[in-house]
Amino acid sequence: MSTNSVCWNCQNIIPPNVFLCQKCNKIQPPKQVNEFKLLGISEEFDLDLEELEDAYLKLQQLFHPDKYSQLSEKEIKYSTLLSSMINEAYQKLNSSISRASVLLQLKGINSHPEDSSFNDSQVLEEVMEIQNEFLEAEDSEQKKISIQKLNSRITETIDDLSISFKKQDYEIAKKLNIKLSYLEKIKVNFKKQL
Amino acid sequence: MNLIKIKEPLSSNNSANICIGIDFGTTNSVCSVKVKNKFSFIKDESGTSLIPTLILYDRKTKKFGNQIIKNESYFNSIFSVKRNFTIDFEKKRFEDENNNKISTIEVSKDFFIYLKKLCEKNLNQNIFDCVISVPAYFDEKARSGIMRAAFMAGLRVRRLINEPTAAAFAYGLEKKKKGIFFVYDLGGGTFDVSLLKLSDGIFKVIATSGDPNLGGDDFDTLFAKWLVDKYFSVNFDDLREKEKFKLVKKCKLFKEKLSNTQNFKEELKVNDRLKEIEINIDDLNKSVEKLVDRTINISSELLTEVDVQIDKVNGFVLVGGSSRLKCISKKIKENFQTDIFDDVDPDLVVSKGAALHGYELLNGSANVLLDVTPLSLGIETMGGLMEKIISRNTPIPAIKEQTFTTYENGQTAIKFTILQGERETSVNNRKLAEFVLSDIQPKPAGIPRIKVMFSLDADGILFVTATDEETGVENKLSVKTNDELDLIEMRKIVESSIKNAKDDIHQRMIIEAKIKAQSFLNEIDSVKKDIELLCSKNDIKIINDKVALLKKSINNDDYDIINQRVDELNKVTELFAQKRIEKDFSEVVGKDVDEIE
CATH class of the missing domain: 1.20.1270.10 (Substrate Binding Domain Of Dnak; Chain:A; Domain 2)
Known part of the structure; x- marks a missing residue:
């Protein structure tokens, strides 16, 4: 995966994670590379979202198809592919849930946040409780309060997730990430009902 | 021996770096261009830049825009042709000057040819390149329809740009705006809202929403209904089609006049009764209130959806001629307590953004425009449900893959139905295309792995590829109806014809x-x-x-x-x-x- 390739235009050697030829400046065909490496961000759960956005925008300034509209069909195709990959990587890293999934995958842990075989009764009960509280709320004021509660629960879970990654306790991280995705899902439902 | 050098007249070579920005509107269209750091609007024969989107096929001739306004056959011309791209455009037929039945795409093609010629006359050279703006909330079929019409007119479409994005681009460049802005774009036939983040040289769309069938046209109809009811006690819906049509067009003129005055007297004829009535701003405001409220709702829903607090928004940018209604800015202020910007002419700003972007595409620039797709794209699965593959507000270009399998033993073909929309069940979404992947190796149900790839390019045009992972059998498709050419084929034809x-x-x-x-x-x-x-x-x-x-x-x-x-x-x-x-x-x-x- 991390091997060198050769520039299609000038045969110069292209190192992994590099997409412009240093000699002739031509765009290179995209290679499989993990989201953190693509954006040039260190592989950690805690990251500065502004820094992430900066890295993302800098890459799009280089590779967006608008920059290649005068060039050959091949180069337009490469830039569309690369720009799509950069978009997707940014979206994945920008959300805590998918960022955690990417990290777990890199650590060799098969994690899907919507894992249907998940049956940790403690987590499920907790989620049910929040959901019922919202449904029983009589007016919009009470509903807003229960959304606030949900929001602080989400923040707590993200903090716990961060700690478990630091401790390299990936099984716990996997569980917390599933919990987080449940919480985010009911938040979307709550917002619809407001 | 010296050869005499002769300068080539009007060749396609000397126009290589000119790209027109076309705002093809429901009511009016605008073309503009930037040449060597100088920006200008294209003017028609009557010297105006706001060109009514009107086409008249009459006694063996074609007439367009302001050529028709004072024509006696005004009411016979084709109005709001752009609306057909979102409603039923595959079936709708018009009659051209030789009484041939023609489609929405062909009518639009004729209008594009007219615009192209105007640009050529203004600039005294051949024009091939353009950036065309489209409503952000336009779906796949509408986008590819507009592109086809432009290709058939001999235009090379360098980019389809979303109208609110184009407007924000013009504002950002001209007024040096930075921060988070909300673009409220109410045109003649479409309503778009987009939330954008503008920083140094970067124009990033956060999310977009809208209604492709809500615009000034609908305001005119409601105003006409209101006046007919109030002064003639007649139910508008009972009138003959032609009379309704004329009344709506008349009320459009009243509406425009009310942007400069509170009230005026005017004659109106309904069912052969002629009356002088007082037209005033209160009647207009009351008659359209429901629609204005709808635009406000769409706006606040978008803010809730993306979790952006209103105090983080630096202001509302008003775009589109219909946003000039005073009751709209009033309602926005009441609901959002934020600054309103309308200092670049709302009728012209979209074309300007498109032209500036076109200039940068051809001449290079450090600026970058990042947009999103307005509607989710997916595939119909068992039980008539839609499986989303690309969700709305995903940044474009985007490429996503998903694997599907068979549900019967020995199945050798799978039919894919491509859908666009936000509803769970497929019947409520727009069906874009169907295709069949055949020659799958017969296997027990659930074993074959069919990889479906959705590729949405920077124009927001979708290409779908389905591949049987075992045999490598592939089926590619872009969104089109059966008798249409693939957009890639069309683009190639236009490219080669421009060269030759x-x-x-x-x-x-x-x-x-x-x-x-x-x-x-x-x-x-x-x-x-x-x-x-x-x-x-x-x-x-x-x-x-x-x-x-x-x-x-x-x-x-x-x-x-x-x-x-x-x-x-x-x-x-x-x-x-x-x-x-x-x-x-x-x-x-x-x-x-x-x-x-």
């Missing part, structure tokens, strides 16, 4: 001939099996020979030969077409009526 055209008309003849020929070849290809079944060996050979000849002629730019070969192929396939109709008929005869689709 002697002049404008010559270029369009090549495009038309090639598109016609290629469509015909595709049609023949799709009935290949029937030809083999129904024709004699000798006839098959004759057809194949003519197909080969036509294919060969397409590579050259002699449209007379292409057209001639099309005619020849047409003649030798006549007998087959006849047999095919008979075959279809005999298959139907003898069946229960219920069995016939």
Whole structure:
């Protein structure tokens, strides 16, 4: 995966994670590379979202198809592919849930946040409780309060997730990430009902 | 010996760096251009830049825009043709100046040709490149329809840009705006909202929403209903179509007049009763209140959806002629307590953004425009549900893959239905296309792995590829109706004709001939099996020979030969077409009526 390739235009050697030829400046065909490496961000759960956005925008300034509209069909195709990959990587890293999934995958842990075989009764009960509280709320004021509660629960879970990654306790991280995705899902439902 | 150097007149080479920005609006269209750091609007014969999107096919001639406004046949012209792209445009037919039935795309093509000629006259050179703005909330079919119309007019579309994005781009560049802005774009027929983040050289759309069938036209209708009811006690819906139409157009003029004054007196005729009535701003505001509220709702829903607090928004940018209504800015202020920007003419700002972007595409720039897709895209799965593959507000370009499998033992083909929209069930979403991947190895249900790839490019145009992972059998498709050419094929035809055209008309003849020929070849290809079944060996050979000849002629730019070969192929396939109709008929005869689709 991390091997060198050769520039299609000038045969110069292209190192992994590099997409412009240093000699002739031509765009290179995209290679499989993990989201953190693509954006040039260190592989950690805690990251500065502004820094992430900066890295993302800098890459799009280089590779967006608008920059290649005068060039050959091949180069337009490469830039569309690369720009799509950069978009997707940014979206994945920008959300805590998918960022955690990417990290777990890199650590060799098969994690899907919507894992249907998940049956940790403690987590499920907790989620049910929040959901019922919202449904029983009589007016919009009470509903807003229960959304606030949900929001602080989400923040707590993200903090716990961060700690478990630091401790390299990936099984716990996997569980917390599933919990987080449940919480985010009911938040979307709550917002619809407001 | 010195050769005398002669400067080439009006060649396509000296226009290589000019790209027109076209705002093809429901009510008005605007073209503009930036040449060597100088920006200007294109003016029509009457000297105005705001060109009514009107087409009149009348007594063997075509008329457009302001040529029609004072014409006695004004009411016979085609109004709001852009609306057809979102409503039923595959079926709707118009009649051209020679009484031929033509489609929405062909009417739009004629209008694009008119705009292209205006630009050429203004700039005194040939024009091929353009950036066309489209409503952000336009779906796939509408986008590809606009692109087809422009290609057929001989224009090379460098980019489709979303209207609110174009407006924000113009504001950002001209007014040096930074921060988070909300673009409220109310045009003649469409309503778009977009939330953007503007920073140094970066224009990033966070999310977009809207209603493709809500615009100034609807305001005019409501105002007409209100006045007819108030002053004539007549139910508007009971009036004849033609009278309704005229009243709506008249009320549009009243509405425009009310932007400068509180009230005025005017004569109005309904059911042959002529009355002088007082037109005032209160009546207008009350009559359209429901629609204004709807735009406010769409705006606040978008803010809730993306979790952006209103105090983080630096202001609302008003775009589109219909946003001039005073009750709109009042409602925005009441609901959002934020600054309102309308200091770049709301009618012209979209075209300006498109032209500035076009200039940068051709000449390079450090700026970058990042947009999103307005509607989710997916595939119909078992039970008529939609499986989303690309969700709305995903940044474009985007490429996503998903693996599907068979549900019956030994199944060798899968039909994919591509959908666009936000509803769970597929019948409530727009069906974009269907295609079949065949030649799958027969296996127990659930074993084959079919990889479906959705690729949405920077124009927001979708390409779908389905591949059987085991055999590598592939089926590619862009969104089109059966008799249409693939957009990639069309783009190639336009490219080659631009290179080789002697002049404008010559270029369009090549495009038309090639598109016609290629469509015909595709049609023949799709009935290949029937030809083999129904024709004699000798006839098959004759057809194949003519197909080969036509294919060969397409590579050259002699449209007379292409057209001639099309005619020849047409003649030798006549007998087959006849047999095919008979075959279809005999298959139907003898069946229960219920069995016939």
